[in-house]
Amino acid sequence: MPPRTAAAGDHLPSLLLLPPPPHPATRLALNTAYEPSLRAAISRLKDDKSDIEEDGSVLIVALTSSILTGSFIRQKTLSWPYVQSILADIYSIISVISAQLSIPTDIHAGPGSVDVRVVLVHHDPSKPALADSKPAIEPNNTAVVELATFAAAYHPWKYIFHPNNEPGYQLLSTYLKLFEGIQSLRQSQIVVVEGGLAVSVAPLASPQLSPQTTSHSVVCLGGTFDHLHPGHKLLLTAAALLLKVPENGTSNPCQLVIGITGDELLKRKKYAELVQSWDERAENTIEFLSSILELSKDGWKKRQSPLIEKGNDFVARFRDGTIEIHCVVIQDAYGPTITTEDMDALVVSGETRGGGNAVNDRRKELGWRRLETFEVDVLDAEGIVHKSSETQDFASKISSTAIRKLKAESQSRI
Missing domain, CATH: 3.40.50.620 (HUPs)
Known part of the structure; x- marks a missing residue:
């Protein structure tokens, strides 16, 4: 997951926590919600001088959303057309930012590059995500994992970026409670970045109500x-x-x-x-x-x-x-x-x-x-x-x- 030169553990990936997408998740709405945060995190990693990374930086973008449906852990489903469409728009936004800033985004592209990888994480902010015990790894029958499993399996981080808006702070708070005891973080490693504007209206069909794939x-x-x-x-x-x-x-x-x-x-x-x-x-x-x-x-x-x-x-x-x-x-x-x-x-x-x-x-x-x-x-x-x-x-x-x-x-x- 981190660059191959990270054998000594010095070159770590960074994390950008993104709250759930707006409804409806049009390209314009996604750009308004996420472009400022993505641009700030990518720019920060390009300009970061804390260490010289031969292969460039890696940024894991955790896009949280209520993606999965199903009452049991081994019987989760998702709406593939909905999810791939959002992924395409996010990667397109990343590509535009990188082109404007002249930052390569391909893997192992060398110094000054930022290899951005989007990981989907199931999270419904309206429901409690905290367990009584330390988060355990509980994979389901899909490639998507829930926020507690993500916290338990994805670490350590160089920086954790989060948007400067209410959904961003709520997501950070929940994540850090799940992440407690997994990695000791300095205050300088938690970086607030500009947050976008997410205007949500009642969706015609939520991802859970869309035909499941x-x-x-x-x-x-x-x-x-x-x-x-x-x-x-x-x-x-x-x-x-x-x-x-x-x-x-x-x-x-x-x-x-x-x-x-x-x-x-x-x-x-x-x-x-x-x-x-x-x-x-x-x-x-x-x-x-x-x-x-x-x-x-x-x-x-x-x-x-x-x-x-x-x-x-x-x-x-x-x-x-x-x-x-x-x-x-x-x-x-x-x-x-x-x-x-x-x-x-x-x-x-x-x-x-x-x-x-x-x-x-x-x-x-x-x-x-x-x-x-x-x-x-x-x-x-x-x-x-x-x-x-x-x-x-x-x-x-x-x-x-x-x-x-x-x-x-x-x-x-x-």
């Missing part, structure tokens, strides 16, 4: 994942949210199968000399997912990097082996979707929906069941989010090519 045991997606950027982070997070996580001790973990384009297919890409190797792209993908999926009472103190089994595929396991990540080399448009029958869901973007249709056509020819397809929004480099229902020209999407171009131009000036 069926989760799946095997979810598949694909991409290059070169210089892992906000578009990739959105895609990976959205896919992880579809997993049906089994109980501890199961012999059948859920699987997130990620097809990552092989090195040979990328040799003709623009600025190919700056394309990261397959191994590095797979390692960064797994490291990012650890921010969402791994839970340990030791936080990340004793696990600076996820343990990866390296063979033909890269395999990592989280949550006591209940979740498996399989990074697979792909050399064509289909990848493992036409070599492995036992899959349930496929995650695509508006840009790649044609590929998803082709996959299902090929599976039909093989006599296999179709994969349920889920489409994430596409982030535009100008801050526009192209919703999955729209047909758009994706020429201006956030891309690894643009990142490589900037890196090439930076190197040429040295």
